[in-house]
Amino acid sequence: MSSLRILVSFKVTPDYEALREADWLAGAAVGTAEGAAQGVETRYVRRILNCFDESALEIALRLSEARAERGAATGLGALSVGGRETEPYLKTLLALGYDRAARGEAEAALDFAPAVVAALIAEYVRQVDHSDLLLLGCRGGPGDSGTVPFMVAEALGWPCLTQVIEVEPLPDDRVRVACMADDGLLRATLRLPCVLAVGNAVVSQLRVPTLTDRLARRDRRIDIVSGADLGVDIAGELRREPCVLVGLEAIDRARRGVIIGGETPREKARVLFDSHLKSVIEKL
Amino acid sequence: MRFAAILDGASGAAAQQAQALGAFLREGLSGDLAGETLVFYGDDSDRKRLVELAPTRAVRLIKTAARRPDRMAEILTALVRGEQIPLLLFPGGAAGTELATRLACRTNGAVLTDALSVEVGPEHLLCRKNVYSGHMVGRFALTARPWCVTIDASWNDERARTSLGHDVLSDSDETDETGATPFEDLELVDPPATGNLADSRFLVVAGRGAGSRKGVERIAAAAGRMGASFGVTRPVAMNAWAPMDRLIGVSGTRAAPALCIVVGASGAPALYWGIEKAAFIVAIDPDEHAPIVRNADAAVLDDGVAIIEELAQIIAAERGND
Numbered sequence: 001m002s003s004l005r006i007l008v009s010f011k012v013t014p015d016y017e018a019l020r021e022a023d024w025l026a027g028a029a030v031g032t033a034e035g036a037a038q039g040v041e042t043r044y045v046r047r048i049l050n051c052f053d054e055s056a057l058e059i060a061l062r063l064s065e066a067r068a069e070r071g072a073a074t075g076l077g078a079l080s081v082g083g084r085e086t087e088p089y090l091k092t093l094l095a096l097g098y099d100r101a102a103r104g105e106a107e108a109a110l111d112f113a114p115a116v117v118a119a120l121i122a123e124y125v126r127q128v129d130h131s132d133l134l135l136l137g138c139r140g141g142p143g144d145s146g147t148v149p150f151m152v153a154e155a156l157g158w159p160c161l162t163q164v165i166e167v168e169p170l171p172d173d174r175v176r177v178a179c180m181a182d183d184g185l186l187r188a189t190l191r192l193p194c195v196l197a198v199g200n201a202v203v204s205q206l207r208v209p210t211l212t213d214r215l216a217r218r219d220r221r222i223d224i225v226s227g228a229d230l231g232v233d234i235a236g237e238l239r240r241e242p243c244v245l246v247g248l249e250a251i252d253r254a255r256r257g258v259i260i261g262g263e264t265p266r267e268k269a270r271v272l273f274d275s276h277l278k279s280v281i282e283k284l
Numbered sequence: 285m286r287f288a289a290i291l292d293g294a295s296g297a298a299a300q301q302a303q304a305l306g307a308f309l310r311e312g313l314s315g316d317l318a319g320e321t322l323v324f325y326g327d328d329s330d331r332k333r334l335v336e337l338a339p340t341r342a343v344r345l346i347k348t349a350a351r352r353p354d355r356m357a358e359i360l361t362a363l364v365r366g367e368q369i370p371l372l373l374f375p376g377g378a379a380g381t382e383l384a385t386r387l388a389c390r391t392n393g394a395v396l397t398d399a400l401s402v403e404v405g406p407e408h409l410l411c412r413k414n415v416y417s418g419h420m421v422g423r424f425a426l427t428a429r430p431w432c433v434t435i436d437a438s439w440n441d442e443r444a445r446t447s448l449g450h451d452v453l454s455d456s457d458e459t460d461e462t463g464a465t466p467f468e469d470l471e472l473v474d475p476p477a478t479g480n481l482a483d484s485r486f487l488v489v490a491g492r493g494a495g496s497r498k499g500v501e502r503i504a505a506a507a508g509r510m511g512a513s514f515g516v517t518r519p520v521a522m523n524a525w526a527p528m529d530r531l532i533g534v535s536g537t538r539a540a541p542a543l544c545i546v547v548g549a550s551g552a553p554a555l556y557w558g559i560e561k562a563a564f565i566v567a568i569d570p571d572e573h574a575p576i577v578r579n580a581d582a583a584v585l586d587d588g589v590a591i592i593e594e595l596a597q598i599i600a601a602e603r604g605n606d
Binding site for chain 2: 146151154160269284
């Protein structure tokens with residue numbers, strides 16, 4: 001089995017659940033500048049790994065371990081397009097055994113610019129990392145478009161599968177993949193290079209490095225790569241973006257919200273059943 | 285203006301996708317439009333059934349190998365370039381996202397996924413879609429044509445279909461065995477296990493407030509005693525307290541039950557998307573400020589496991605008395 005270079009591209013996102021309702025409403029009220037909506041102010045909110053990307057990062061580690069058991073070498077790389085908030089995560093990945101960690105410098109807000117993000121990832125793969133396998137989450141971020149994996153695949157001329165839930169290395173330059181297609185669980189073998197976009201995988205949490213791991217690898221550095229380094233004119237690409245956010249609307253989901261009275265769980269359950277559920281359940 | 289709806293007849297989800305496209309064409313699309321359905325098929329015996337499914341009167345059939353999105357993208361690219369079709373509508377889901385994105389990339393067009401609505405303007409296509417994990421709706425202007433749009437998974441049509449009296453405009457054979465398939469040993473292992481969640485009339489959903497795997501199991505057992513289906517939120521599935529195929533919400537199943545009881549979940553939009561079509565929602569959560577409390581029809585402010593177990597006892601007793 002020859003050496004394999006895996007790159008995982010991941011995104012660090014604000015924890016939307018930590019945002020106050022007033023901030024969402026303020027986001028809807030913000031005016032537009034040059035036709036593009038400003039988006040919601042999320043800079044003060046704590047950051048988390050996009051859940052699908054987290055799965056992809058752990059799957060890559062397990063792929064590397066599975067190959068090592070067969071005596072095959074694997075180079076693991078991680079890339080995140082974003083600001084400095086991504087660097088603690090890149091440090092963690094280096095401590096976990098990733099060999100390469102890079103931050104794609106986002107010189108402008110790319111929240112709703114999947115084509116620009118995809119161009120940066122594709123050029124990094126092509127010019128810098130020379131990866132054989134690109135793993136990333138199937139969707140994520142404010143725009144939640146799910147298009148980036150396919151845009152990267154188009155730019156590289158590679159096949160792509162999305163909603164991937166399992167990846168198994170084969171004893172040659174191929175991988176066996178399971179993914180959730182629209183009509184069932186699909187299994188397929190892909191020849192490398194390819195793009196795999198991870199979905200609701202059972203492997204969903206990234207392991208935590210030990211202090212010893214962190215200390216042993218603390219000197220490893222994060223590479224900073226700009227659009228200019230990769231020949232991507234971010235400002236120009238943003239001006240040419242053919243799908244532009246022009247406004248935001250708040251969503252009113254409120255229902256009656258009747259609070260059920262009672263002293264004990266038994267009393268409350270009885271009131272709930274008698275006053276609301278009995279008639280509904282009888283009609284089921 | 286002309287549009288084309290795309291239907292992948294080789295997919296086992298073709299019927300649902302055709303229904304969703306039909307609902308979208310009637311209620312989600314506005315503008316002066318005339319359209320046709322491009323139906324991809326692999327097996328001659330499927331043609332009649334697929335024509336009947338088409339959401340427009342005008343139908344064009346295209347024969348090609350099944351599960352070859354690369355070939356479908358090539359065929360669509362040539363078609364769009366040759367005929368200058370300005371708007372292409374794809375079903376929601378993985379296959380629609382792939383085709384729409386690949387087509388937009390190859391034709392220098394614009395792609396937008398999961399559209400709630402589409403309005404054709406004089407210069408732009410104006411689309412609305414959920415953003416920020418369902419916390420808001422974004423309005424987008426698509427400039428470069430062709431506009432390649434997938435529809436949101438919430439589009440559905442449960443009404444009985446009446447035959448449109450279809451006109452089959454063409455039937456072309458684009459089967460090309462020369463290109464190497466990117467996928468080997470392809471097999472569809474089984475249908476989605478979540479089907480009963482999507483069709484459930486009575487659903488109980490457990491959230492992180494269950495506290496532990498044991499808590500989730502107690503809620504699942506109570507759901508079983510009540511005769512309800514059982515689903516979970518993403519944090520519960522990610523903690524491996526329940527299998528991923530029980531997931532309700534943006535990245536799982538969207539249900540439309542008559543009754544939905546949400547136990548120990550804050551009601552984040554990503555979950556709420558999966559239950560918002562429920563006719564009656566009950567929240568059980570100790571936090572009176574949790575969004576699910578005001579977004580429910582009725583709420584019990586208490587420990588979720590205790591309440592649901594009491595409720596299961598009452599419902600089981602009532603049923604026993606029937």
